[in-house]
Amino acid sequence: MNAPNTNTTGHDERTPVLAARGLVKRYGHVTALNGSDFDLWPGEVLAVVGDNGAGKSTLIKALAGAIVPDSGHLLMDGEQVSFKSPLDARRHGIETVFQDLAVAPALDITTNIFLGRESRSRGFLGAVLRRLDKKAMRTEAAAALTNLGITTARSVTQPVETLSGGQRQAVAVARAAAWSKRVVILDEPTAALGVRESGQVLELIRRVREQGLAVVLISHNMPQIFEVADRIHIHRLGRRVAVVRPQESTMAEVVSIMTGALPGNDSSVAEAPSAQQVARP
């Protein structure tokens, strides 16, 4: 598990940590992505919004390595990358919290945080007997939770199913933040939560950003987006049509762009040479 990134030194602040150019994905006759661009800047929370069927979940899957686009390419720190599987994306430091959480309810918090990436004991026990270093994993799991302000040192051995929905979401986010080196993608993290728990998850998202990670937040909830996002990527008809800042825009405007009532501002829509002119933090 990496130490939390406190800043993004070593990377040019002008280069998006993760970007996509001209992504196309077709499913039979349906074009889910129609030349979509995407830019995520270091240390920002970027909300991705769009009507149902706008193709935002296809975009997210392409970024997370869950699908391979038909054409177009991905860039990390300006260098072209391609993800054949979620594991590829993960190797590049991108962690995704899928909508259905992907935690195993009967397993405890530590086991879930380390699931698929367990650490073994040193020496003979680990190398030959393949023994898990449970103690070290518990310590690290507790540290991962504490890093995000989740104070539960005693309960990392608690089965996830004994937690509330918000607590489970916190575990899933903590797992992503703990393993991520660059980007955390959150797919509808508050969809199943009540108001209070949603607020707590938003607070958690801010803490992930404070650790220097860039966050992609897919959400339908405008008030939440305006509360936590630095920029809003608006998706419509399979492509990015606009990027706005919450301070300079209203929810009504965002919804109008989403539904096509207002034109977008994305230069790529007008076939302009560069998509770099969009609003930046």
Next chain:
Amino acid sequence: MTISKLMPTPDAVSAQSAGTSRWSGLGQRILGSRIAGPSLALAISVVIFSATTSTFLTASNVSLILQQSVVVGMLALGQTIIVLTAGIDLANGAIAVLGTVVMGKLAMTGHHDTTALLLGFAVCLALGTLSGGVVTRLNLPPFIVTLGMLTIVTAVARLYTGSQSFPVSSGLLTFLGRTVNLGGFALTYGTLLLLAAFAVVGYMLTQTAWGTHVFAVGNDPNAARLVGIKVKRVLLSAYLLAGLCYGIAAWLALGRIAVADPSGYQSANLDSITAVVIGGTSLFGGRGGVLGTLIGTLIVLVLRNGLTQANIDSLYQDVATGILVIAAVAVDQLARRRQQR
């Protein structure tokens, strides 16, 4: 708003898992453990049979119970691994029986005992793996696949032997029936091997990443897949290891009774499921363990032995076992529902 509210405080934790009562940490751990119920059931039956019969709690009878439990125990060990992946194996008894007749027949037709033993192992291993292969490649329910395997393997064993049972000459194949005297207590090598196998599988399940993945796959295969666990490979390895257990069960069976009988151990598959379930492993997968299965096996055998000692009709033994199975599954359901509330 503080994030610390996202996680329960220690007080909230104990209140949640122990309802309204306030157990101390240790008491809560004992009572909350999955083997608490089975252990209690075993203890109660031992106490009752010891009090009501003079023959139950004698060194020779306890030794007998242990000997009687080796075959079912070994099958139940393999069954536990499969049940933890949310599967079930109805063919384990039949596979072990085929193993015994292959071992016996080869030895009888002039092959070296070692060859016979290893080929018997290989047959069991291959058949266990075949079940797993069909389950994972064709995505079929384990219940159906192993039901088919049960029928096929039983028929094959009978075809192979002409439905005749035959004795197996003593030697390597019956070695596990030999006793070793430990302080006036006669243990068979089979019993020792059984305990060793439980220890090894228990270690693999609780102390290695493979074991964690078995639990994860049984608990939520989608979650396991999303974190990068190769679900089908884990499933296949579970059936493979179970197949190895069935091979050892075949060897244990020859040590117990030196006869290879193609129509023997017909209810061993259900006995093994009974032992697993009574031992607190959930048929829904992802919860349980081998210690519970060991206790479950002992419960089945203690009931059988004790009721016999008490001169109670053997049919009542089946009634008692059946009630225990239903009770165990009911408790599991209840616990699951309470936790997923």
